[in-house]
Amino acid sequence: MKNEQLDFWIKQRKDQKRKRSVETLFNGLRSGNNSALSAAITLIESSLESDKVLANELIKKCLPFSGNAIRIAITGIPGVGKSSFIEEFGKIIIGEKKRLSILAIDPSSIKSKGSILGDKTRMDFLSTSENVFIRPTATGVTLGGVARNTRESILLCEAANYNVIVVETVGVGQSEISAHSMVDFFLVLMLSGAGDELQGIKRGIMELADAILITKADGQNINLAKQAKQQIKNALHLFPAKENNWTPITETCSSKEKLNINLAWEIINDFFTIQSKNGWIKSKRIEQQIQAFNSTLQSEIYQDFLRKQKESINHLENEIKQNKISPYQAVETLLMKNLETES
C-alpha cells in the first residue's frame, strides 16, 4: 500500500472507531447501563484534546434527551449528616420507582486531596441499588472545571433516564454558589446547637436556600434543634422575598428516626409542581445556561488577554501599588495598546 493510501485507511479506521465509541456510550447510557454512564462521565472529564472532541459529540447527542429530572442541591458542613440524610432520602425516591443520581462537588478534591463526598461506603443501601448512580468529583481540576463537569454530567444522567439528580456539596465555600447555578432546588442541612456552630456555614449560603433542615433532631438533641429552627426562621426573615415567590421552609429532621425525611421530598415535589406550572423552572434553566455561557466566555476571554498581556499587566499593577497611576488609567493604557496591536 502507498503511504497516502495507508494514511487514508488509518484515518478512516480511526473515524469509524471514534463514531463507534460515541455510539456505544450513547446507546449504553440510554438503555440504562451504569457502566456506560460512568465511562461517559470519565470521557467528559478527560483533558485530552481527542477526548474533548468525542465528549462534545456525545453531549450533542444527549441534549435532546435531557431536562426531564428534578435537580436538587444538598449542602451542609462536614458532620451535619449529609450521607445519612441522602441514604434515607434516596430510599423514599427509589421506593417510588424513580431513578436517583448523586453527583458530588467537593472543593477539597480540587487540590487533589481526594474526595470526601460521594463516598459510596457511607450509603450502604443506595450504593448497591441498581436504580442509583453515585459519582464523586474528579480530582485535580479547577472549580470552573468541576462546574462544567457536573453540569454536563447532569445532562448525561438525564439522558440515562434518571428522574432525580442530587448535587452534593460541602457547605463551606464557593462550590455552593456553583451548585445553586445548576439546580432547581437548593436544600441546606444545618446542625442544631447554640448558634455558634452555624458560623461554619459560609455567608450568603443561607439566603440561597429553598429549604433548611436542622439535622439530628433526635434524643436529647430535640430541643436544641427546635431552638435552632426558630433562630434560623428569625434570620431568614431578614431576607427579602425570592423572585419566584417561594418562601423558604425551615424544619427539623432526623435520619436515625426517619423524621421529616418524607416531608423534605414532599416539599421538593410541591416546589417542582408549582414552579413548573408557572413556568419558572423552564425560564430559570434557560437563564442558568445563558449565564454559564456568559460567565465562561467572560472568564476565557479575560484569561486569554491575561496570557497575551502578562508583562504589561504586571508592570501596570506595580505602578498602581506605588500610587503612580490610577486603576482606570492603567486600564486605558492597556486598551489603547490592544487597539494598536489589532490595527
Next chain:
Amino acid sequence: MKNEQLDFWIKQRKDQKRKRSVETLFNGLRSGNNSALSAAITLIESSLESDKVLANELIKKCLPFSGNAIRIAITGIPGVGKSSFIEEFGKIIIGEKKRLSILAIDPSSIKSKGSILGDKTRMDFLSTSENVFIRPTATGVTLGGVARNTRESILLCEAANYNVIVVETVGVGQSEISAHSMVDFFLVLMLSGAGDELQGIKRGIMELADAILITKADGQNINLAKQAKQQIKNALHLFPAKENNWTPITETCSSKEKLNINLAWEIINDFFTIQSKNGWIKSKRIEQQIQAFNSTLQSEIYQDFLRKQKESINHLENEIKQNKISPYQAVETLLMKNLETES
C-alpha cells in the same frame, strides 16, 4: 504666517492653555479652594475625550497627595435618617478642626431621575461650613462610571486636604458593594421595628457592615430600637469573623437627642487606629485598587469582545436556548473563531 506655522502656533497655545487649566485646578484644590475642587470633579466626570486627557493629568498630579483621609461609607434605606445622622456626625468631626467631604452614590441618578442624596438643603449646618464639601452623584452615568467618578473624587478630596471622606449610598442595591470596595469602614444605618422593615436592606449588605446603628432611638421608639439591636446582634452571629478580626458593633442612636453619635465617631477612630497599626488599611487599599483595575479591565475586554462578536453571540445564545448546544461548546466555538480572526 504660513499654514504650518499657524497650526504650530495654535497647538502651542492649546497646550499652554491646557497645562494652565490643570495647573490652576491643581493649585486651587491644594490650597483648599472648594470651587476648584468642584470644577476638578466636574472635569473627571466629563465624557469629552479632550477633558479625559486633562482629567488623567490632574489625577496623576494628585495621586502623591492622596491616601491620608479616613474613608467611610454610610448607607441605609430612604427614611432611615441618613442626612440627620450625617449632619450631627459631621458637626463632631469639624468640631475637632477636621475637614469633611461627603460624596454620594445614588443609583436612582443613573437613570437621570436626579439625585436624592447629597441634598445640601437637608444638612443646614454642614452645607454652610467652609470645612465641609458636599457633592451629589452626577446623573446619567452607569454604575461602573459612578464608581470610577467616586473613587477618583476621593483622591481629589484627599489632595485637597480633607481628613474624612464619607461616601453616602442608599441601602437598596449594588451601589453598596461598590461603596464598600472604596472605603475603610462600612457603616449601616437601620430602622427599628418588628424586623420586617429590615427586609428593605438588600441581601448581603448587613454582612459588609463594620458597625450597624439603629436610628431614631428616642421617645416611644426606644424599646423597639433596643429589640432591633438584639435581633441584629443575633443575626450577625451567623456570619463568620472578618479577615481583619474586627467584630462588627451594633448600637442604637438618635440624631434628635444626639445619642451615640459621638460613639460612632469613636468606634471609627478606634477601628482606624487598630487597622492602621496592624497594616490592614494599607494592604486593603492596595487590594481595592488592584481589584478595581482587574474588574474594570475584565469588563472592558469583555464589552469589547461583545461588540465585535455580537452576531455570533446572539446566534449561539439562541442555539443554547433551543438546547442544540451546551454553553461550553458555544464558548469553544467562539474562542476558535477568535483565534482564526487573529491569525
